[in-house]
Amino acid sequence: MTIADDEVRILNLSTGATYPQELSHPQDPILASLGMFIVDDNEYPASSGRPNEYDILGGGGTYAVLGGRIVSGISKARLITSVFDIGNDFAPSVKEEIETWKTGVAFRKDENRKTTRGVNVYDENDVRHFYYKTDKKRVEAEDLDSSRPRPKFIFEPSPNACTSENYEELIRVLPKVDVFTPNLNEAAEFAGV
Incomplete structure (x- = not known):
């Protein structure tokens, strides 16, 4: 050449x-989300007749990746990336669900902590209130230096x-x-x- x-x-x-x-x-990502990955529970009032839901994917980072994946299609799915911090309580079924998206998400496991978990509590008026059930873990700028070797x-x-x-x-x-x-x-x- x-x-x-x-x-x-x-x-x-x-x-x-x-x-x-x-x-x-x-190999450059077309979307790299630095938003949070959260596993949520949804709690409904007994009067709603709706059962509570557990291990629901949540967090802005999660939905940025999912939205990017939907728009990109399968041919560019691996170019949609993020770092999902998971802890010692991370359910394999949740990881399997994310892996069906076929994106470039990197799972960063820390056995010394819990996965960031939240709960959406809906009141009698169907107003949502959000609380963290565990300490939250965000992707910070200093994390990026260690997440991928410098070219x-x-x-x-x-x-x-x-x-x-x-x-x-x-x-x-x-x-x-x-x-x-x-x-x-x-x-x-x-x-x-």
Whole structure:
């Protein structure tokens, strides 16, 4: 494959395939929800004649994933992602239900805590009141750093970009790059030698 000097390409280190910059990486999510995953119970007043419901999927993150899955269809289902924190009490039937969606949801299990659980209590006027039954666990920014390994960035400069005029920009970019691969002439051009 020949790549024009000024064509920027993205390298998938897993497969070795390259993609034009304007195309997103084929594994990039099209929706990544950071909303909460909650397992709910619904409690109804005895006068309603409705039985209580248990282990109902809840939380904004859950419904963002489900909505994204419905819109994306099966062909892009794996590109709908989130982190669902589950505890030592997580029901296998709930996980099985989520897995039928065939999304890219990652289950992060913590044996030292309970799954975030809530209860929707409906009163005689059918007004909903919500309470947490356990401590809530949200996906925080610091969680993202540990949830997926950082990709490796390889900077293969095009020869026409290797000029002493671009040296300051190079110094600014290098801390974000894992591998910098100019040849001897290109490196000399950056340095103005």
